[in-house]
Amino acid sequence: MTLLTFTEHALPYCVFSAGDDRPRVGAGIGTHIIDLERAFGDKIFAEPSLNSFMARGPRAWARTRERLLGFIRGGQITSTVPIAGATLHLPFEVADFADFYSSLEHATNAGRILRPDDPGLARNWREMPVGYHGRAGTVVVSGTPVVRPLGQIAPGHGRPNLAPTRRLDFEAEVGFVVGVGSAPGQPVPISEFAEHVFGLVLLIDWSARDIQAFESRPLGPFLAKSFATTISPWVIPLAALEQARVVPPPQDPPPLDYLRASQPWGLDIELAVSINGQLVSRPRFATMYWTAAQQFAHLTVNGAALRTGDLYGSGTVSGFRRDEMGSLLELTWGGREPITLGNGQPLGYLADGDTVTLTGSAPGPGGSRIEFGCAAGRITGLAG
Numbered sequence: 001m002t003l004l005t006f007t008e009h010a011l012p013y014c015v016f017s018a019g020d021d022r023p024r025v026g027a028g029i030g031t032h033i034i035d036l037e038r039a040f041g042d043k044i045f046a047e048p049s050l051n052s053f054m055a056r057g058p059r060a061w062a063r064t065r066e067r068l069l070g071f072i073r074g075g076q077i078t079s080t081v082p083i084a085g086a087t088l089h090l091p092f093e094v095a096d097f098a099d100f101y102s103s104l105e106h107a108t109n110a111g112r113i114l115r116p117d118d119p120g121l122a123r124n125w126r127e128m129p130v131g132y133h134g135r136a137g138t139v140v141v142s143g144t145p146v147v148r149p150l151g152q153i154a155p156g157h158g159r160p161n162l163a164p165t166r167r168l169d170f171e172a173e174v175g176f177v178v179g180v181g182s183a184p185g186q187p188v189p190i191s192e193f194a195e196h197v198f199g200l201v202l203l204i205d206w207s208a209r210d211i212q213a214f215e216s217r218p219l220g221p222f223l224a225k226s227f228a229t230t231i232s233p234w235v236i237p238l239a240a241l242e243q244a245r246v247v248p249p250p251q252d253p254p255p256l257d258y259l260r261a262s263q264p265w266g267l268d269i270e271l272a273v274s275i276n277g278q279l280v281s282r283p284r285f286a287t288m289y290w291t292a293a294q295q296f297a298h299l300t301v302n303g304a305a306l307r308t309g310d311l312y313g314s315g316t317v318s319g320f321r322r323d324e325m326g327s328l329l330e331l332t333w334g335g336r337e338p339i340t341l342g343n344g345q346p347l348g349y350l351a352d353g354d355t356v357t358l359t360g361s362a363p364g365p366g367g368s369r370i371e372f373g374c375a376a377g378r379i380t381g382l383a384g
Contacts, residue, residue, distance in 0.1 A: 004083055005031055006371055008072050009364040011065060012234040013050055013199070016086040023048035023089045028234060028373075029072060031083055038079035039071065040064075050092040050235060054179030054198045055308040061179070061198065065239060088233035090141040091201070092177060095309035097139055097229065098299065099173075099205060100131040102290035104249070106318035106326060113334040126253065129290040129298045131312070135226040139311065141233050142202075146377040148352065149227040151211030164382055165208035165224075167335065168350040171316040172273050172283050172326035172358050175203035175231055176292050178310035182300060190261050190297035194238055196306060197296060202232040202271075202358050202375040203313050209329060209349070231311070232358075234373040241370065244268045244362035248291050255294065258301055265293035267362065269372075271317055273326065274357045275350075278342050283317040283326040285360075290315075352381045 006012060006028035016033050017023045025045040026033035036045035044052050053060070071077045101107060111119035124130060148168060152160040179198030182188045188196060205225065212224030248266030269285035295312060318326040325331045328349055332338050338346035350356070356379075360372035 007368050009368050010370045012236045014233050015089040015091045018081045018086050032080040035079040051309050057180050091235050093309045094136040094139045094311050095307035097134040097136045097311050098131050099313040100129050100295050100315040102315040103318045104289040105320050106316040109330045129295045132220050139229045142375045145380045146228045151223045153210045154214040167209035169207045169328045170356045171205040173203040174314045175201040178306050182306040184305040185303040188300040190293050193293040193296050199235040199237045204230040204375050230375050230377045232373045232375040259294045261293050265291040269362045271360045285317050350379050354379050
């Protein structure tokens with residue numbers, strides 16, 4: 001396995017512990033974690049989450065980043081521990097969780113698979129970033145086992161049965177973490193995206209497709225999505241991704257005014273999905289139809305308040321080519337065209353013991369790469 005290395009252009013944040021020590025805030029550099037409490041003497045970094053630091057706002061974020069860079073370039077950082085010897089924890093307390101459905105390629109693929117007689121997009125899809133609310137309490141850090149969920153599964157037209165899902169899937173996503181909240185009843189304009197959003201994580205949205213098929217009409221996903229969502233332990237600051245910003249795909253029809261940005265917020269992030277160590281897909285985030293800034297503006301246009309620790313997922317990142325598809329639903333075309341892993345066994349959906357790993361990176365200054373670390377989860381059977 002390749003050793004994780006962070007450049008000074010990345011400087012991602014984490015919550016870590018070493019040995020029997022308590023969890024606290026750190027920053028990644030090279031193959032080590034900088035102990036920010038010891039390096040800065042600031043008790044805010046002694047806390048077991050990033051929430052208090054994130055709530056300080058963009059000026060504090062920028063000052064801390066500049067100070068870190070100065071220490072690193074001046075050779076003044078001594079309070080470090082190896083990443084390999086540390087335990088990485090959930091990096092922030094999740095306040096609310098929402099997930100979007102913003103890839104044109106994924107939405108089109110899903111329509112062709114699930115509704116071959118009527119594969120078109122819903123009328124609202126090109127007008128707004130479509131999403132749903134999830135369960136904040138089931139967001140877990142990378143490495144946490146994913147227990148196969150129970151739910152109602154309907155065989156044909158008969159009565160449903162309560163049973164473990166047989167069609168367990170993943171969706172490769174990017175998550176956006178809110179640092180600064182907002183007042184209830186006050187929409188937050190798209191121009192304030194960078195003043196509220198602290199950073200990014202990798203996100204695996206686990207999906208029980210057979211449970212989802214029966215429960216989703218008319219209100220959408222519920223138990224099929226809420227049992228677990230895996231995020232990476234590293235939060236990449238939004239400020240680290242200036243070189244990754246690109247113009248997003250054209251939108252037709254033009255979005256309503258509140259969804260129009262004066263600056264482009266497409267992001268050139270390259271993702272990679274592996275199952276049991278075998279690479280199966282490389283989704284490209286730059287092709288996402290709705291941007292993270294547009295999703296942000298849509299979250300609050302009705303007056304809903306933001307809170308420190310809010311997390312929202314981009315939705316499945318996918319492509320029309322098989323090697324760019326971000327879910328097994330697409331990679332196996334609804335389970336009808338299984339893929340073959342290294343052991344020679346066909347795979348339609350995830351089996352107990354399978355491990356899904358999501359990695360990602362983006363362009364940095366001078367040809368460098370901003371590494372995101374990884375989000376990974378191993379499927380386990382029901383307890384007992």
